[in-house]
Amino acid sequence: xxxxxxxxxxxxxxxxxxxxxxxxxxxxxxxxxxxxxxxxxxxxxxxxxxxxxxxxxxxxxxxxxxxxxxxxxxxxxxxxxxxxxxxxxxxxxxxxxxxxxxxxxxxxxxxxxxxxxxxxxxxxxxxxxxxxxxxxxxxxxxxxxxxxxxxxxxxxxxxxxxxxxxxxxxxxxxxxxxxxxxxxxxxxxxxxxxxxxxxxxxxxxxxxxxxxxxxxxxxxxxxxxxxxxxxxxxxxxxxxxxxxxxxxxxxxxxxxxxxxxxxxxxxxxxxxxxxxxxxxxxxxxxx
Amino acid sequence: xxxxxxxxxxxxxxxxxxxxxxxxxxxxxxxxxxxxxxxxxxxxxxxxxxxxxxxxxxxxxxxxxxxxxxxxxxxxxxxxxxxxxxxxxxxxxxxxxxxxxxxxxxxxxxxxxxxxxxxxxxxxxxxxxxxxxxxxxxxxxxxxxxxxxxxxxxxxxxxxxxxxxxxxxxxxxxxxxxxxxxxxxxxxxxxxxxxxxxxxxxxxxxxxxxxxxxxxxxxxxxxxxxxxxxxxxxxxxxxxxxxxxxxxxxxxxxxxxxxxxx
Numbered sequence: 001x002x003x004x005x006x007x008x009x010x011x012x013x014x015x016x017x018x019x020x021x022x023x024x025x026x027x028x029x030x031x032x033x034x035x036x037x038x039x040x041x042x043x044x045x046x047x048x049x050x051x052x053x054x055x056x057x058x059x060x061x062x063x064x065x066x067x068x069x070x071x072x073x074x075x076x077x078x079x080x081x082x083x084x085x086x087x088x089x090x091x092x093x094x095x096x097x098x099x100x101x102x103x104x105x106x107x108x109x110x111x112x113x114x115x116x117x118x119x120x121x122x123x124x125x126x127x128x129x130x131x132x133x134x135x136x137x138x139x140x141x142x143x144x145x146x147x148x149x150x151x152x153x154x155x156x157x158x159x160x161x162x163x164x165x166x167x168x169x170x171x172x173x174x175x176x177x178x179x180x181x182x183x184x185x186x187x188x189x190x191x192x193x194x195x196x197x198x199x200x201x202x203x204x205x206x207x208x209x210x211x212x213x214x215x216x217x218x219x220x221x222x223x224x225x226x227x228x229x230x231x232x233x234x235x236x237x238x239x240x241x242x243x244x245x246x247x248x249x250x251x252x253x254x255x256x257x258x259x260x261x262x263x264x265x266x267x268x269x270x271x272x273x274x275x276x277x278x279x280x281x282x283x284x285x286x287x
Numbered sequence: 288x289x290x291x292x293x294x295x296x297x298x299x300x301x302x303x304x305x306x307x308x309x310x311x312x313x314x315x316x317x318x319x320x321x322x323x324x325x326x327x328x329x330x331x332x333x334x335x336x337x338x339x340x341x342x343x344x345x346x347x348x349x350x351x352x353x354x355x356x357x358x359x360x361x362x363x364x365x366x367x368x369x370x371x372x373x374x375x376x377x378x379x380x381x382x383x384x385x386x387x388x389x390x391x392x393x394x395x396x397x398x399x400x401x402x403x404x405x406x407x408x409x410x411x412x413x414x415x416x417x418x419x420x421x422x423x424x425x426x427x428x429x430x431x432x433x434x435x436x437x438x439x440x441x442x443x444x445x446x447x448x449x450x451x452x453x454x455x456x457x458x459x460x461x462x463x464x465x466x467x468x469x470x471x472x473x474x475x476x477x478x479x480x481x482x483x484x485x486x487x488x489x490x491x492x493x494x495x496x497x498x499x500x501x502x503x504x505x506x507x508x509x510x511x512x513x514x515x516x517x518x519x520x521x522x523x524x525x526x527x528x529x530x531x532x533x534x535x536x537x538x539x540x541x542x543x544x545x546x547x548x549x
């Protein structure tokens with residue numbers, strides 16, 4: 001009885017007040033959850049820029065150490081117009097991009113098959129684990145001298161250094177991708193009559209793909225980090241070279257410009273991989 | 288006919304001891320037979336299914352399907368898993384077509400066959416959907432359609448409805464029985480639900496753990512009435528059904544008590 005009366009009241013309420021008035025509730029979150037953070041991040045960026053401007057404006061820090069934001073911006077225009085250290089800005093950027101992209105392609109082409117092989121074959125894992133686990137934790141700067149002695153001061157040593165730095169995360173993630181493959185999925189395919197080759201192309205490869213893309217994202221981060229080191233080797237081009245040569249003349253504003261360019265490039269590469277993830281593995285984390 | 292003859296399985300446990308998972312299990316599944324293995328967890332019913340599927344070799348004994356010994360997995364035995372094990376990067380239709388693709392069946396024929404199968408399991412409109420967009424019951428239907436695609440001699444079902452809510456479960460039981468009566472496949476079905484075993488099976492193997500073995504077998508025919516009548520409720524509430532249910536419950540509890548006493 002009471003339920004019927006209650007329902008009747010509800011209908012009356014709905015007519016009086018449209019749905020817009022209801023109070024939407026949801027389960028209390030823990031941690032950040034999916035609350036938006038973009039506005040906070042943007043405000044933070046503005047505050048940092050303002051603080052930078054204020055500190056340099058008030059002369060708290062010597063001008064040589066910290067140029068003003070507007071000076072850095074003007075320097076971007078100058079370098080764009082006149083180039084820096086004997087090369088145009090486009091030359092510097094394209095030299096760095098070329099190295100990163102070539103090194104990434106080589107690291108991907110070698111890292112994915114070898115990583116998959118390490119996940120599938122005991123001998124491959126046993127043999128390759130030794131050199132990879134040995135060199136992977138080393139800072140690239142520590143074996144940079146060897147690269148120069150062995151491979152000279154041309155592009156080869158720079159690209160090799162980048163390849164070495166980027167290969168390991170891709171290879172290890174491909175291996176992890178195979179290892180995380182659920183046995184049920186393999187058995188299901190076997191019971192459907194899959195041959196070993198079909199198992200590899202239809203089950204193993206796609207299953208490992210999300211991990212591989214994560215590995216590529218990490219590798220690109222490591223790659224940009226290693227770039228400056230790679231361009232220490234007798235370069236005449238490159239953003240890393242530009243930064244290093246500017247630092248020798250205490251041209252702090254140019255250093256800032258270089259850092260800004262690397263940040264933008266690294267962010268763009270990250271966004272590219274995320275777009276690839278959205279396109280190739282929309283099912284990531286589901287099922 | 289599927290023939291399981293004195294099948295025994297011994298595992299090496301992590302601590303080095305030997306686990307006797309399956310002890311000399313023998314039974315036959317005749318054509319159009321629906322054999323249900325019923326028991327608590329650890330009774331070896333999944334081990335038995337894995338051996339029939341060819342995922343696990345036997346320590347002793349043999350399994351033959353239509354006279355040929357089982358030596359590994361193959362498309363003549365369709366497996367439906369407890370968790371659906373669908374490929375998330377493939378659409379529902381492509382998941383169902385997987386076995387046909389492995390067998391090298393052409394695209395046109397695949398499409399026709401998949402359409403028929405999706406019709407059979409009531410998912411005709413969901414071919415383009417992604418597996419993760421479906422409910423648990425719908426995913427199991429895809430699993431059944433996929434297992435049927437290669438026209439296997441037998442369906443092996445490992446607690447396929449164990450994770451479903453009871454209402455969905457009843458619908459799925461009806462669906463499975465209608466599929467079974469229409470395709471006339473042999474079925475080997477695992478469950479820990481006594482009611483499900485009695486309702487679906489033509490033969491129920493009651494299993495007991497440590498070592499996993501068949502302690503009793505019952506030939507039942509409730510499923511024939513189910514096929515004819517199409518309503519499970521009067522069958523489940525009938526006195527014969529209740530009597531048998533209690534008898535099996537007593538057997539299972541006895542096994543449980545023996546275990547805790549040991």
